[in-house]
Amino acid sequence: MEYLSSNKIAIIDLGASKTIQKELDEDLVKEKIGGAGITTALYEEYRDEDPIVLxxxxxxxxxxxxSALGMVTAKSPVTGKICHAPFTLYGGVELKYCGFDYVVIKGSSPKPVYLWIHDGIADVNDGKEIWGKDVWISTDMIREVMGDPLIQILAIGKAGESESDFAQVCINYWASGDRWGFGKLFGQKKLKLVAMRGMSLLEIADPEGFVRKCKEFLSTIKSGPYAGKGGIGELSAAMGEDIRQWLEPIIHRHLSCFNTPFPTNTFVFLDEDPKLLKETEKKEPGFLITDVHGLLGYKKLGLSAAEACDLLRDCAKYGIDAVAVAELSQKAGKKKPDEIKKSLSGLKGSLESVGKGKFSPWAPSFTLSSDEWERRQAVAYLFGIHPIYALMSPEFSEEKLIELANLGTGLGFTSETLDKVIIDILK
Incomplete structure (x- = not known):
């Protein structure tokens, strides 16, 4: 596969601590497009070896x-089905730039390990020094050892190590869109984290046409209903659950994922003045809210914004799905922060918030029907578009994305190709 691709798939056998590489077949791209279409195909190819596919x-x-999306495809311990979880911020782009479009992780290691994927190389490294550490400490340790603070990391905490059904694979220090318990799968495989860094380049079939169309696309988006807006508060308002006034006193700033016009993340200061302009001297001044549902779940328990975000921080360090914690805490009648924190290590129960679909409910439905939401998510997961922003922006038409894909690859994708792939991944 020559264009918009690193042209490589890493097949990592944790049991043997070995990695092989194979080319990304252009015929597979023509048939499955990319993203969830190909991760699903790779999962099926290695199904007998219980794979996790990035x-x-x-x-x-x-x-x-x-175009910020990376994804994890695996069999969910929560639903028992093949599901897809998103990771955004700069994780998706880093995976592609480090030299691999896809990574198949199969088998289990007899001892703790982590993967170091960089510059077209995928190493299986001893993870005993970081096993037992929380997500934040693990992320810091890897970045310090490698001497690079820009390394993007998919990590589990103690919830994953203890194989909790609600363990989450986190992105750097923060919650991801993993609502499927994929952190448990990492723990079962003794895989502590995946560290990614690279500076590859992508070739484009029609560079001038592709860049021109991207500029036109962005110009159209800038005149849309969310132009000039941003943050978790705006997302909640669009969902019909406006928390802007409740959250405002602790907001420090909003952050976008890679190349995303709307900042879907909000950084709050918990141990520092939110209006501080100079660099804080505190090591952990606050928390980046990346999941509006977790925040809303804690608000429904009657907590203040600061209490809710402090709990989100604890959940991220422990590597557990905050939405599951909030829902099960409500069912158990636990509404005090201290008693909720104490329950993290023994959390059990069934969830109603997960749903039965293939794509993570991390992305709000807004005003879309379930069928509309599912198709829009399928399109986002195929082309690599931020799943939340794809729902917010009607400008992301299937026709425009197909046109961009064809300018980028020259492969001649059609709406019929897209329809077929969507049907296949929704089976």
């Missing part, structure tokens, strides 16, 4: 607006 969308890491 992947990127066809447009991930390009000038296409909101």
């Amino acid at each position: 992947g990127t969308g066809l447009l991930t890491g390009t000038l296409a607006p909101a």
